[in-house]
Amino acid sequence: MIHLPHDDNTCGWYNALPKQPKQALLTGAQKADYVVLGAGFAGLAMARRLAEHAPNARIALIDAQRIGQGASGRNSGFVIDLPHKFSLEHPDPAHKQRLLSLNRFAIDQLASLVAKYNIDCQWSAAGKYQGAVGARGEAYLDHFEHLMTDLGEPFEHVTGTDLAKVLGTNYYSRAIYTPGGYLVQPAALACGLGANLPKNIEVFEHSPIVRLEKEQGGWLLQGEHGSIKTPQLLLGTSIFTREFGFLKNRLLPVMTFASWTRPLNDKEMQQYTGLLDWGLTPADHAGTTLRMTADRRIIIRNTYQHVAKYGNSISDKLRQEIQNDHRKVFLARYPQLVDVPFTHSWGGTYAISRNFTNFFGQLDDGVFASACDNGVGVAWGTVSGTLLADYVMGATSQSLDDIQQVTGMPSLNPPEPLLGLGVKSRIKLAKWQSRSEI
Numbered sequence: 489m490i491h492l493p494h495d496d497n498t499c500g501w502y503n504a505l506p507k508q509p510k511q512a513l514l515t516g517a518q519k520a521d522y523v524v525l526g527a528g529f530a531g532l533a534m535a536r537r538l539a540e541h542a543p544n545a546r547i548a549l550i551d552a553q554r555i556g557q558g559a560s561g562r563n564s565g566f567v568i569d570l571p572h573k574f575s576l577e578h579p580d581p582a583h584k585q586r587l588l589s590l591n592r593f594a595i596d597q598l599a600s601l602v603a604k605y606n607i608d609c610q611w612s613a614a615g616k617y618q619g620a621v622g623a624r625g626e627a628y629l630d631h632f633e634h635l636m637t638d639l640g641e642p643f644e645h646v647t648g649t650d651l652a653k654v655l656g657t658n659y660y661s662r663a664i665y666t667p668g669g670y671l672v673q674p675a676a677l678a679c680g681l682g683a684n685l686p687k688n689i690e691v692f693e694h695s696p697i698v699r700l701e702k703e704q705g706g707w708l709l710q711g712e713h714g715s716i717k718t719p720q721l722l723l724g725t726s727i728f729t730r731e732f733g734f735l736k737n738r739l740l741p742v743m744t745f746a747s748w749t750r751p752l753n754d755k756e757m758q759q760y761t762g763l764l765d766w767g768l769t770p771a772d773h774a775g776t777t778l779r780m781t782a783d784r785r786i787i788i789r790n791t792y793q794h795v796a797k798y799g800n801s802i803s804d805k806l807r808q809e810i811q812n813d814h815r816k817v818f819l820a821r822y823p824q825l826v827d828v829p830f831t832h833s834w835g836g837t838y839a840i841s842r843n844f845t846n847f848f849g850q851l852d853d854g855v856f857a858s859a860c861d862n863g864v865g866v867a868w869g870t871v872s873g874t875l876l877a878d879y880v881m882g883a884t885s886q887s888l889d890d891i892q893q894v895t896g897m898p899s900l901n902p903p904e905p906l907l908g909l910g911v912k913s914r915i916k917l918a919k920w921q922s923r924s925e926i
């Protein structure tokens with residue numbers, strides 16, 4: 489028995505899309521030159537790059553769900569250039585510069601695909617605010633400012649009425665704005681990329697792979713209604729990579745949650761008073777992510793949970809509890825919008841590792857993976873997926889060197905239940921310490 493992904497169908501981003509075209513299922517006994525498993529940003533990028541290298545090969549891209557229904561379609565839509573806090577604190581300045589240039593590689597690639605295929609996904613060079621509520625958050629901002637200065641990266645302080653004019657709230661004491669990040673409607677981007685793949689990629693959705701067997705001449709992937717054999721398998725399955733026996737005790741499943749409002753009407757926009765199309769991440773990473781979309785919806789994201797039984801959708805009761813918490817956070821910022829309801833609340837799972845290291849490379853004969861994005865997988869999935877295909881094809885480049893320098897082996901986890909208890913108490917402690925910033 490393996491855990492399969494069963495994301496809930498309450499994700500606002502996916503529900504806001506027009507009806508998606510009919511999908512193909514994996515049926516019969518098939519063969520492909522390459523199989524990419526998992527059609528999130530990592531798998532989409534792997535398949536596209538493989539096809540660019542091998543336009544005559546048969547490439548199958550398989551997902552247990554529809555494209556856009558997994559974590560790639562349910563995140564907060566920040567396509568970050570600046571790496572995560574922990575990576576920013578890496579002692580080697582060259583390591584940070586490599587991460588920056590890899591993220592920028594991803595941004596350039598996504599920007600050119602969005603333009604080339606005219607993908608309607610609210611792609612926006614909006615930059616990013618990092619916001620503090622009180623003294624604890626401000627101390628983090630001071631630290632962040634030093635890191636930006638050391639990196640030679642541009643930033644601006646935004647305070648007082650200038651900040652309130654953007655955000656439509658006085659809740660934040662100050663923020664640092666960095667211009668290089670992008671915002672996107674993530675489900676629209678994932679579906680748009682999926683709809684515009686090279687012709688030699690066949691996409692199979694709603695086609696969970698339930699068993700993987702090594703056979704002479706390659707790997708047999710057994711689905712519920714059919715199978716496919718391939719000599720070369722690329723895994724873009726994030727936390728589910730563990731289910732096939734790889735990186736088994738090294739990836740940690742974490743869930744986080746979001747809620748959004750319906751689009752504000754003209755009267756509510758006047759009460760709101762802020763701008764459209766911005767995103768704010770918390771100065772203290774355990775705080776709240778806030779976005780106002782280009783189409784007038786406010787999004788709240790916070791709360792982390794270690795989910796040993798990942799893959800399952802959360803219960804309605806838990807969803808309601810999380811929505812109630814999100815509501816408090818929303819009203820603390822926007823009491824004037826008390827009559828604006830949340831229409832959707834959803835959760836999503838991604839993989840982190842204890843040493844904050846991403847895996848990139850070969851796992852077995854003919855099996856390759858990029859796994860463990862540590863929660864910033866829009867850019868990372870895209871660049872690591874692209875470069876993994878280069879690696880499989882034997883290509884060389886500075887970016888491929890860079891990614892090999894900054895990735896490694898996620899560290900081993902202690903066994904359950906010790907692991908669960910440890911992660912739960914760390915998350916609880918971080919939540920308590922950050923309570924003034926949530």
Ligand SMILES: Cc1cc2nc3c(=O)[nH]c(=O)nc-3n(C[C@H](O)[C@H](O)[C@H](O)COP(=O)(O)OP(=O)(O)OC[C@H]3O[C@@H](n4cnc5c(N)ncnc54)[C@H](O)[C@@H]3O)c2cc1C
Nearest residue numbers: 526528529530552558559560563564566697836864865866
């Ligand atoms: C609420 C939330 C907010 C977030 N905000 C951001 C953000 O703003 N910016 C950012 O960069 N990141 C964010 N993240 C993290 C980001 O969503 C992930 O890092 C990213 O989606 C990882 O992409 P991926 O392609 O590696 O994996 P996934 O998107 O998880 O794709 C893996 C795919 O594999 C498929 N799969 C798994 N097992 C099987 C199987 N047995 N058979 C067939 N298919 C299978 C799944 O269905 C899934 O589609 C957020 C995550 C959440 C949940």
